[in-house]
Structure formats: structure tokens, C-alpha cells
Amino acid sequence: MKASFITLLYLLLSHSLLTGCSQWRYDLGVPISGNNLPAQRTSLNEVLQSLGPPLRMSASHTGFIMAWEHWDIRENSLGITLGALGADFFSADWGEMRIKGEFLLVTFDHKHLVTSATHSDWDNDGGGGQAIQPFFSFVSVVDVEDLIDAMPQHDWGSLLLQADLPSALNSGSSSDTGQQGLQQRATPKAVGQQSLEMD
Amino acid sequence: MHKSILLIVLVVCASLLGACAQFESKRGVEVNWQDTVTNELVNGTSTRKDVLALLGPPSQIIALGDETALYYLFEHSEGEGLVLIVYNRMQINTRYDRAIFFFDENDTLSEFATRVYGADES
Numbered sequence: 001m002k003a004s005f006i007t008l009l010y011l012l013l014s015h016s017l018l019t020g021c022s023q024w025r026y027d028l029g030v031p032i033s034g035n036n037l038p039a040q041r042t043s044l045n046e047v048l049q050s051l052g053p054p055l056r057m058s059a060s061h062t063g064f065i066m067a068w069e070h071w072d073i074r075e076n077s078l079g080i081t082l083g084a085l086g087a088d089f090f091s092a093d094w095g096e097m098r099i100k101g102e103f104l105l106v107t108f109d110h111k112h113l114v115t116s117a118t119h120s121d122w123d124n125d126g127g128g129g130q131a132i133q134p135f136f137s138f139v140s141v142v143d144v145e146d147l148i149d150a151m152p153q154h155d156w157g158s159l160l161l162q163a164d165l166p167s168a169l170n171s172g173s174s175s176d177t178g179q180q181g182l183q184q185r186a187t188p189k190a191v192g193q194q195s196l197e198m199d
Numbered sequence: 200m201h202k203s204i205l206l207i208v209l210v211v212c213a214s215l216l217g218a219c220a221q222f223e224s225k226r227g228v229e230v231n232w233q234d235t236v237t238n239e240l241v242n243g244t245s246t247r248k249d250v251l252a253l254l255g256p257p258s259q260i261i262a263l264g265d266e267t268a269l270y271y272l273f274e275h276s277e278g279e280g281l282v283l284i285v286y287n288r289m290q291i292n293t294r295y296d297r298a299i300f301f302f303d304e305n306d307t308l309s310e311f312a313t314r315v316y317g318a319d320e321s
Contacts, residue, residue, distance in 0.1 A: 007207065022287035029295060030316070044301070048312035053299040057270060059263050110264060112301075112310065151295065153258040153272045154226055178261040178270070 026073040026148050029055065032102045037117040044112035051104070055151065058175070058182045063109040067182055072100040073126070075142050095142035096128030103184055146186045152176035170197040220280035220289070227273040228258050232298040232313045240300075245308040250300050265304035272297050275316075 038047050047066075054066035077095035102121045109115050129141035155176055175183045175194060189195065231254045240249065250269060251257075257269040273296040280289040298313040 021285055023289070025288075025290045027290075027292045029293065045310050048299070048310065052314035053270070053297040053312045055295055055297070057259075057261060057268070057299070059261055064261070064263050064268075148291075148293075150226055151272060151274060153270060154274070178259050 021078045024075040024144070026071070026144065028071040028148065029069055031070050032068050032104050037119055038106055038114045040114055040116070042114040044108055047106060047114065056182045058178050058180065060107065060181065063107065063115065065182060066106050066108070068104045069184070070102045071147065071185065073144055073147055074098040075144055077142055091133050093131045093141050097126035097142050097144060099124050099126040099147065149185060218282040220278070220282055222278045224276040225273070228255065228271045230273045230296050230315055231255065232271060233315060234313070237311070237313055240308060240311060242308055242310060247302045247306040247308070250308065254298070266309070267302050269300045270297070
């Protein structure tokens with residue numbers, strides 16, 4: 001009787017403490033078929049038949065650029081809080097992230113012929129952290145928001161309709177318009193032409 | 200004794216039978232570029248007007264010097280989750296149905312490609 005009661009208490013306590021052991025899996029797109037890079041002078045039609053429409057595209061001064069991508073993001077986190085016991089003033093968190101991905105970039109000239117192609121794939125530690133937060137939970141130890149953003153094509157037109165003047169001036173060089181180059185997900189804000197954007 | 204066992208069973212059941220979740224998110228242009236539709240289009244003959252009449256406004260129009268490209272995108276995410284008291288797991292799959300159409304300086308279709316993923320296709 002006593003042993004069962006202690007087991008029960010132990011179970012209840014465990015349940016109250018381990019309220020945030022979670023795993024998130026994001027699979028964005030599909031793996032890029034084959035690792036055969038399009039050879040130089042391959043026609044646009046052949047590339048499109050082989051890879052399908054690109055996920056990202058932009059005009060360039062010498063023609064245009066297309067990109068295909070696939071991302072597999074794995075987020076693991078463990079959180080302990082006393083919230084379930086009615087004491088919402090302490091939390092301890094641990095988290096980590098793993099990022100696998102592929103990116104294929106192909107450039108074309110004005111005659112619709114491939115001028116260059118490059119492919120990369122990666123399987124990296126995407127960061128993580130630990131936190132003990134006594135009163136309020138301010139910090140998220142794993143942040144995947146910039147990796148799972150919607151595609152920029154959904155913002156079509158809106159970039160030209162921004163109300164405040166400094167932001168509206170950015171649209172002429174924005175990499176989200178399809179006219180001024182493209183960039184991969186999670187590119188830091190301080191890199192490339194977006195570092196010149198005005199808030 | 201029986202009460203304790205019953206309580207333990209209840210606690211274990213509560214942790215196993217937490218909850219499950221399922222959701223989906225759809226963004227972008229409605230998919231009208233199935234093969235049955237685009238079979239009507241012919242490179243060198245069809246015009247931008249034909250494509251717009253079939254598919255409606257695109258997600259993006261890209262100016263390529265004298266040429267233009269119409270880009271259609273439909274983003275579809277499906278998530279499934281297991282929400283237990285001590286363990287939670289979410290799996291979110293996102294697929295991109297898309298189509299691209301190139302037009303020359305006379306607004307005549309020069310090249311196009313489409314890709315549509317079925318519900319269970321990866």
C-alpha cells in the first residue's frame with residue numbers, strides 16, 4: 001500500500017514537471033531529383049522537364065536565375081516547469097535543432113541556355129540552448145521561424161504598396177520581387193543588398 | 200490497494216491518451232494547372248491572354264527584358280501531431296504546386312512547365 005502510494009506520487013510529480021518534451025519536424029519541398037547538374041548550354045526546356053518549375057526565380061542582367069530547394073528541419077526540446085503545480089514562476093528549458101537541406105542554383109542567358117549550375121547539400125547543427133528562467137519565460141532556446149517562412153511569391157505586389165516611405169523605397173532592390181536576385185532561407189539580414197534596406 | 204492501482208492506471212492512461220492534432224494550411228493561387236488544362240496550351244501559338252484566361256492572375260510576374268514570365272504557386276502544409284502529457288511530436292510537411300510560363304516580346308508562349316503534388320505524394 002505504501003509502495004503504491006509512493007509510486008503514484010512519483011508519477012504525478014513526474015507528469016507535473018515534464019510538461020514540455022517535444023519534437024517538431026518540418027519537411028519543406030521534396031528532395032531534388034538526382035545530383036546531375038545541368039550541363040552548360042542545356043536548354044531551359046530540358047531543365048524544366050527534368051526539375052519542374054523552380055521554387056525561386058529572378059531576372060538578372062545577363063538572363064535569369066532559378067533555384068530549387070528542399071529542407072528537413074528537426075527541432076527537439078525539453079522543458080520543465082512548475083506551472084502545473086500552480087507555481088508559474090520557474091522553467092528550465094533545453095533545445096536543439098538539426099537542419100538538412102539541398103539547394104540547386106542554375107543561371108540562364110537571354111537565349112534560355114544554362115550558363116552555370118551549382119548544387120549544395122548540408123546536414124548541420126542548427127543551434128540550440130539551455131535556459132533557467134525564474135519568473136517569466138522570455139527566451140526561446142530554439143528558433144526556427146526564419147527557416148519555415150512562406151515563399152516570397154505570396155507577397156507579390158504588396159512590396160510596392162507599402163505605406164511608409166522608407167520601406168517603400170526598399171522594393172526597388174528587394175530580393176523578394178523576382179527582379180533583383182534571390183536568396184536562400186535564413187540568410188542573415190546584414191548580408192547582401194538587404195543590408196541596405198531602410199526601416 | 201485497488202484504488203491505488205486504479206489511480207496509477209488512470210494516470211498512465213491520461214499521459215497516453217493526451218490528444219492528437221491535425222491541421223493544414225493553404226496559401227497561394229488555386230491550382231488550375233493540371234495536365235488536362237495545360238494540354239490546351241501550345242508553345243509558339245498560345246498567348247499570355249490564353250494562359251491568364253485559363254489560370255487567372257499569377258503569384259508573380261517577372262520581367263525578363265523583352266520577355267515576361269508568369270509564376271503560379273500554391274503552398275500546402277499538412278501537420279500531424281501527438282500531444283501527450285510527457286511527450287509531444289509534430290510533423291509538418293509542406294509541398295509547393297507550381298507552374299511557370301515564359302512569353303516572348305509578342306506575348307506568345309515560348310516555354311512552360313508545371314508540377315502538382317497529389318495528397319499522398321512526396
